[in-house]
Amino acid sequence: MDRKRRTNLLWNQQQKIAPYLFIAPFYLLFIIFMGYPLISSLVMSLYEMRGFQSRIFVGFGNFTDLFRDPIFWKSLKNTAYFAIGTLTLQLPIALLLAILLNSKFVKGKNFLRLAFFAPVLVAGVFVAIIFNLVYDQRAGLVNQEFILFGKEIGWLNEENYVMPAVILTGVWQWAGFNMIYFLAGLQGIRQELYEAAAVDGANWWQAFIHVTLPSLRPVIAFVVVVSMIGSLQLFDLPFILTNGGEPADAGSTIVMYLYKNGFQFMRLGYAATIGWVLFFIIAIISIVQLKLLGIFRDE
Amino acid sequence: MFRLPIDAESFPLGKGPMVMLILFLISTLFIFGRSEEQGEDIEFWIFANTHYEEYQARVPIFEAQNPGVNVQLINFGGTMHDKLLTAMLSNFGAPDLVEVEITSIGRFLKGAINEVGFVDLRPRLESEGWMDKLVVSRFTPWAYRGRIYGIPHDLHPVVLLYRDDLFKAAGVEMTEIETWDDFIAAGKKATRDLDGDGKIDQYAIVLDRRTESDYFSLLLQQGGGFFDEDGNVIIDSELAIETLEFFTALFNEHKIATPVYGTWHGDPSNFAAMQDGKILSILAPDWYVGILKSQVPQMSGKWKAIGMPAWHPDGRRTTTRGGTMIGITKQCENPDRAWELLKFTYFDRSGLVNRYETTRIIPPLKAAWNAPIFKEPDVYLGGQPLGELFIQLAPDLPPRYQNPYWSEAADLLNDAIFAAVTEKQTPREALTDLAEKVRNLMAKDMDRWGEM
Numbered sequence: 001m002d003r004k005r006r007t008n009l010l011w012n013q014q015q016k017i018a019p020y021l022f023i024a025p026f027y028l029l030f031i032i033f034m035g036y037p038l039i040s041s042l043v044m045s046l047y048e049m050r051g052f053q054s055r056i057f058v059g060f061g062n063f064t065d066l067f068r069d070p071i072f073w074k075s076l077k078n079t080a081y082f083a084i085g086t087l088t089l090q091l092p093i094a095l096l097l098a099i100l101l102n103s104k105f106v107k108g109k110n111f112l113r114l115a116f117f118a119p120v121l122v123a124g125v126f127v128a129i130i131f132n133l134v135y136d137q138r139a140g141l142v143n144q145e146f147i148l149f150g151k152e153i154g155w156l157n158e159e160n161y162v163m164p165a166v167i168l169t170g171v172w173q174w175a176g177f178n179m180i181y182f183l184a185g186l187q188g189i190r191q192e193l194y195e196a197a198a199v200d201g202a203n204w205w206q207a208f209i210h211v212t213l214p215s216l217r218p219v220i221a222f223v224v225v226v227s228m229i230g231s232l233q234l235f236d237l238p239f240i241l242t243n244g245g246e247p248a249d250a251g252s253t254i255v256m257y258l259y260k261n262g263f264q265f266m267r268l269g270y271a272a273t274i275g276w277v278l279f280f281i282i283a284i285i286s287i288v289q290l291k292l293l294g295i296f297r298d299e
Numbered sequence: 300m301f302r303l304p305i306d307a308e309s310f311p312l313g314k315g316p317m318v319m320l321i322l323f324l325i326s327t328l329f330i331f332g333r334s335e336e337q338g339e340d341i342e343f344w345i346f347a348n349t350h351y352e353e354y355q356a357r358v359p360i361f362e363a364q365n366p367g368v369n370v371q372l373i374n375f376g377g378t379m380h381d382k383l384l385t386a387m388l389s390n391f392g393a394p395d396l397v398e399v400e401i402t403s404i405g406r407f408l409k410g411a412i413n414e415v416g417f418v419d420l421r422p423r424l425e426s427e428g429w430m431d432k433l434v435v436s437r438f439t440p441w442a443y444r445g446r447i448y449g450i451p452h453d454l455h456p457v458v459l460l461y462r463d464d465l466f467k468a469a470g471v472e473m474t475e476i477e478t479w480d481d482f483i484a485a486g487k488k489a490t491r492d493l494d495g496d497g498k499i500d501q502y503a504i505v506l507d508r509r510t511e512s513d514y515f516s517l518l519l520q521q522g523g524g525f526f527d528e529d530g531n532v533i534i535d536s537e538l539a540i541e542t543l544e545f546f547t548a549l550f551n552e553h554k555i556a557t558p559v560y561g562t563w564h565g566d567p568s569n570f571a572a573m574q575d576g577k578i579l580s581i582l583a584p585d586w587y588v589g590i591l592k593s594q595v596p597q598m599s600g601k602w603k604a605i606g607m608p609a610w611h612p613d614g615r616r617t618t619t620r621g622g623t624m625i626g627i628t629k630q631c632e633n634p635d636r637a638w639e640l641l642k643f644t645y646f647d648r649s650g651l652v653n654r655y656e657t658t659r660i661i662p663p664l665k666a667a668w669n670a671p672i673f674k675e676p677d678v679y680l681g682g683q684p685l686g687e688l689f690i691q692l693a694p695d696l697p698p699r700y701q702n703p704y705w706s707e708a709a710d711l712l713n714d715a716i717f718a719a720v721t722e723k724q725t726p727r728e729a730l731t732d733l734a735e736k737v738r739n740l741m742a743k744d745m746d747r748w749g750e751m
Contacts, residue, residue: 048747051410052387056747137560138571156562157509159721243562247509248717263381264706266406268388 045272055269062273072274074249075257078163078238082253083231085167086174091227094175098182099212113183116176124173128240131169132156135241156242162250166238173237174230178223185219186212221293225286232282235259254278338367339633341640342394345372346379347623349589349658350398350452357650361643370640383407387416387628395631396640399449401440401622405705408443417448417626418634424450429646433663439528439698441624449624450645451663453585456617456692457516460588461580463603463681465489465501473580473605479545482608486555489579502557505578506549507564508720511712512620513582518542519697520618521610525712525737526702532741534712535734543726547719558720570595582607584620585689589659592679600681606692617692619699661689668693708737 045062049055066072097116101109119127134141135155143152155165189212197207213220235255242251244260254274262271290296345351351374358370373394375382380403386393387407393416399407408415424430424447430438434454441449459476466473469489476482486503493500506513518524523538533539549556557578561568564587572578573595583591583604591598606616625645627637644650651662652670661673673686702708715729724732 050744050748051414052390052416053414054410054748058747132562133567136566136571137568138575139568154558154560157558157560243509246562246713246717248714248721260706260710263384264403264406264710266384266409266703266706 041272041275044269045276046269048267048269050266058269062270063277065270066273066277071249071252072254072257075245075252075254078249078251079232079234079253081163082167082170082234083228085163086170086227086231087224089167090171090175091178091223093171094178094223095182097175097179098186099208101179101183102186113180116179118176119173120177122173124236125240127169127173128237131165131172131241135165156251157247159248159250162238162242162247166234166241166251169237169241170231170234174227178227181219181223182216185216189215217293218295221290221295224293225289228285228289229282232278232285254281338369339636340369340371341396341633341637342371342373343396343640344379344383344394345374345398346376346400347398348374348376350623353650353654353657354644357644357653361640364643365636365639368636368640386630390630393628393630395633395637396625396627398452398623398625401624401699402705402709404441404449404624404701405703408448408701409703412444412446415443415446415448416629418629418631419446419448420450420627420638421445421447423638432646432665434665434693434696436696436698437619437622437663440622440701441626443530443701443703449626450641452623452625452645453621453660454663454689454693454696455584455586455619455621456661456689456696457520457582457584457607457620458604458617458685458688458692459580459607460583460591460602460604462576462578462601464601465576465579473603476605476608478612478614479608479610483549483553483555486549487553490555499554499557501577501579503555504549504557504580504582505559505564505569505572506546506556506582507559508550508717509559509562509713511709511716512564514543514546514716515712516582516618516620517546519699520607520615522615522697524698524700525705525708526700528698528700530700530702532708532734532737534708534737535730540727540730543716543719543730546716547722547726550720551722565590565594567594574598582618582620585659585661586621588679588685592659599679602680603683604680604685604688606688615695615697617695619696622699655686659685661686661693704737704741707740711736 046057046059047055048058048062100106101112101116106112122130135143137143137152137154137157140155142155153161155161193211193215194207197211202210233255234253238245238251238253239256239259245252245256255278258271258274258278261267261274343354345354351372354372358372362368362370379397380399383393383397383399384406407417421442433451437451437454438447441447441451459473459482461473463473466485466489469491471485471488473485476485482503489501489503490499491501492498515525518539521538521542523533523536523542525532525534527533550558557572559569560566560572560577563569564581569578570591573581574597581587588604591602607618609616625641627634627641631637646664648664648667648670651664651667652672654660654662655670655672662668668690673690674684675686676682677685679685711733715724715733718724719726719729
């Protein structure tokens with residue numbers, strides 16, 4: 001009797017434990033590779049390190065230093081500049097491409113889709129190297145056009161042109177990728193809606209404003225939020241394109257400044273602080289965007 | 300027919316997991332089951348391709364001379380310094396021997412003296428009598444607080460490389476140039492609008508205003524620097540301010556300098572401008588001549604070189620730019636063996652002569668300088684024996700004192716130079732502000748830690 005009962009008990013226990021064991025690997029990995037580093041970086045932001053062993057508690061000292069640091073503000077401004085450029089230039093271009101590729105009049109859609117999508121398959125480092133040649137002051141593709149008007153622009157050499165050059169490179173690299181999302185969204189809009197709009201006498205523009213855009217809202221919200229997060233985390237493109245953010249930090253971004261502090265200046269506490277400030281900036285902007293785009297609204 | 304004891308269908312959850320399990324077992328066997336190679340391993344990290352190729356060719360000789368020693372050369376390229384930093388920070392995984400670049404070493408020297416992750420090589424250098432055999436000023440970038448953490452790979456003396464044909468066409472004989480005043484006078488003749496369209500077509504010199512490279516070279520040439528030997532900030536000294544005034548005047552007052560095309564002197568844009576004849580001269584360390592030869596071979600025969608113009612008659616005709624060291628990390632288990640490999644790669648005369656053949660880098664070991672190769676005519680310079688010029692200048696190299704704050708300081712110095720050249724600040728304002736920022740940074744740490 002005892003044996004039978006014990007087996008039953010074990011079986012019951014096992015039934016209770018088994019699901020947790022099945023999901024355990026994910027949580028273990030998450031705790032080791034995400035949870036622990038996150039908490040440890042939060043703790044680190046309250047300390048300052050010097051050398052490989054010494055550290056000292058500074059409380060919110062790193063945060064107050066950061067808000068008084070002009071290079072941080074300049075990096076934040078540059079990052080915001082890029083994010084706004086992405087929002088106002090890259091995403092409209094992506095939407096326009098998607099609409100063109102979704103229309104009946106364009107031929108060779110498959111080829112064009114692949115062509116526009118292809119840049120995203122190229123690693124950021126290579127994109128930066130390619131565009132270094134494109135923006136070449138003497139022989140670059142861009143200046144070959146501008147020289148005709150008598151102006152040889154140092155795209156990567158003059159403060160005011162650095163961020164526009166980075167934004168244009170971002171458009172080349174990412175517009176095709178976002179186009180795919182928009183295209184999927186466009187293909188999901190029911191044809192009947194357009195037919196009903198046509199019956200009501202709507203022209204192409206009215207149909208776009210009142211049918212296409214509202215139907216694309218979830219896709220737009222997703223693309224905007226994801227692009228914004230990507231923009232705020234910008235690093236490799238300007239780092240290589242401008243050779244570390246010069247001249248005069250005109251190409252410096254928040255993540256670049258974080259990298260410099262952590263790895264070049266060995267100020268790991270300060271770098272962790274920049275990381276957490278960036279996290280809060282991204283969180284706030286994303287929530288505001290999702291609210292504005294009505295994602296939290298009950299349909 | 301042979302059958303597995305379990306078949307795919309009866310394996311729990313089917314075929315997929317079984318394949319994964321088999322792959323897992325095979326890879327585990329591969330990783331842990333490798334028979335340990337007999338003998339001792341020396342791990343050696345490198346970041347420069349040319350160095351890696353050189354050591355790849357020479358390490359088998361060392362291994363043959365030292366039976367039982369296996370040298371593992373690992374070339375991490377540009378990311379090596381970050382990997383080394385992580386390894387030292389976690390106190391695990393650092394190599395035995397490593398090469399470090401001159402602008403990167405500062406960050407490894409932060410913290411208390413005992414926290415530095417490199418072995419002090421001064422006792423070995425002194426007891427074996429190496430100090431006198433090398434150029435002593437070249438230890439300064441790798442030394443701090445009395446300890447020497449690395450052996451210099453190079454000297455990197457700087458010369459003035461110039462277009463003899465174009466200067467001659469402007470009526471200037473460059474070999475007669477002795478001082479910077481002479482150069483400015485010559486530069487004014489050679490900086491010209493050739494086609495009369497109101498735009499300058501050729502500039503006497505190209506200088507980098509984005510980064511510290513050229514300005515700092517000029518400052519070092521006069522014995523100045525950012526930090527002095529004791530670690531004090533001296534970038535707002537009269538010498539530093541006057542040098543920056545001179546540097547900005549070359550652009551704005553004398554108008555004989557053009558900013559570097561592209562992002563640095565090795566940018567394709569800059570090479571294109573050279574080929575167009577827009578640039579007549581450049582301050583060139585030995586390694587830069589190597590880059591020119593490989594990147595712009597079509598300009599062979601067009602360049603000549605002289606020592607840099609001096610700041611006053613009989614003044615120093617060179618400076619130094621760039622550099623690499625080799626060091627032994629504290630994680631190395633057998634520093635004696637690592638020291639042997641270090642000596643083999645850095646102090647072997649025949650190896651150093653080979654190095655010059657491929658990279659044009661002049662070695663710090665004086666005994667290597669009398670090799671015939673350094674006197675050979677250089678085709679790229681129209682037959683001028685460039686090695687001889689470099690060696691003639693080498694004993695006069697200025698010191699370049701290292702400091703743990705160099706990375707922060709250099710980053711801010713870049714901004715100060717750009718602000719001065721673009722006339723957003725006067726050189727005095729730019730350097731005074733800069734010095735204050737770096738001093739504040741150091742003072743803050745001083746408050747926190749009680750020592751530098």
